Amino acid sequence: GESVGLHLPTLSVQEGDNSIINCAYSNSASDYFIWYKQESGKGPQFIIDIRSNMDKRQGQRVTVLLNKTVKHLSLQIAATQPGDSAVYFCAENNAGNMLTFGGGTRLMVKP
Amino acid sequence: EAGVAQSPRYKIIEKRQSVAFWCNPISGHATLYWYQQILGQGPKLLIQFQNNGVVDDSQLPKDRFSAERLKGVDSTLKIQPAKLEDSAVYLCASSLSRLARETQYFGPGTRLLVL
Numbered sequence: 001g002e003s004v005g006l007h008l009p010t011l012s013v014q015e016g017d018n019s020i021i022n023c024a025y026s027n028s029a030s031d032y033f034i035w036y037k038q039e040s041g042k043g044p045q046f047i048i049d050i051r052s053n054m055d056k057r058q059g060q061r062v063t064v065l066l067n068k069t070v071k072h073l074s075l076q077i078a079a080t081q082p083g084d085s086a087v088y089f090c091a092e093n094n095a096g097n098m099l100t101f102g103g104g105t106r107l108m109v110k111p
Numbered sequence: 112e113a114g115v116a117q118s119p120r121y122k123i124i125e126k127r128q129s130v131a132f133w134c135n136p137i138s139g140h141a142t143l144y145w146y147q148q149i150l151g152q153g154p155k156l157l158i159q160f161q162n163n164g165v166v167d168d169s170q171l172p173k174d175r176f177s178a179e180r181l182k183g184v185d186s187t188l189k190i191q192p193a194k195l196e197d198s199a200v201y202l203c204a205s206s207l208s209r210l211a212r213e214t215q216y217f218g219p220g221t222r223l224l225v226l
Contacts, residue, residue, distance in 0.1 A: 032212055034214075041219065042219055042220075043115070043202050043204070043217030043218050043219050043220050044154065044202070044217045045217070046214050046215075046216070049214075089153050089154075091153070093212050096159070096166065096167065096209050097142065097159075097206060097208075097209035097210070097211075097212050097213060097215070098156055098159060098167060099144075099154075099156060099215065100156075101153030101154050101155070102153050103151075103152055103153055104151075104152070104153050
């Protein structure tokens with residue numbers, strides 16, 4: 001079936017640098033995407049979402065970019081901090097509010 | 112506001128035994144979800160409830176898994192009998208509704224190890 005996936009399983013960045021986490025999706029009909037952050041021992045936590053009528057959406061230190069032409073989205077984290085260390089998932093929100101998650105990228109922040 | 116509560120946090124059982132997990136969603140949330148998260152993977156939806164009714168259970172292995180939300184609030188997920196491949200984190204989430212793509216809030220999960 002259709003699925004959402006990620007390119008890089010692990011990303012290591014220096015504290016203070018910017019981080020970019022990528023995600024590819026296969027369902028061209030997908031119209032709503034969400035990024036979740038999951039810290040060790042915790043459940044996923046909503047970060048930011050974007051609908052297909054937008055190319056970019058900004059939050060506090062985070063930006064999500066959506067490229068519908070190549071079915072790709074990315075999460076940018078500005079001035080990465082140690083507290084940003086976690087696994088990040090992109091998820092496709094399907095009809096009926098059902099989420100399809102990708103495999104996740106582990107972000108490691110070096111002090 | 113209290114978040115989604117789950118118990119127990121950890122459970123170790125032997126294969127062929129049974130186990131049950133409990134979830135208390137955020138107050139007022141009509142929709143409740145159970146996910147299975149195998150180590151190194153993203154969560155996979157098992158079942159979705161709207162109030163006390165099942166909306167979707169297409170990914171639930173019904174020969175061994177069952178879930179209920181009798182009064183439309185708390186929910187239990189049961190596995191009987193458990194297999195080794197059931198070792199995973201079982202996450203419960205809730206949202207205000209399912210119609211408007213409301214944000215899903217996740218609990219901390221129950222980590223199950225089947226030996």
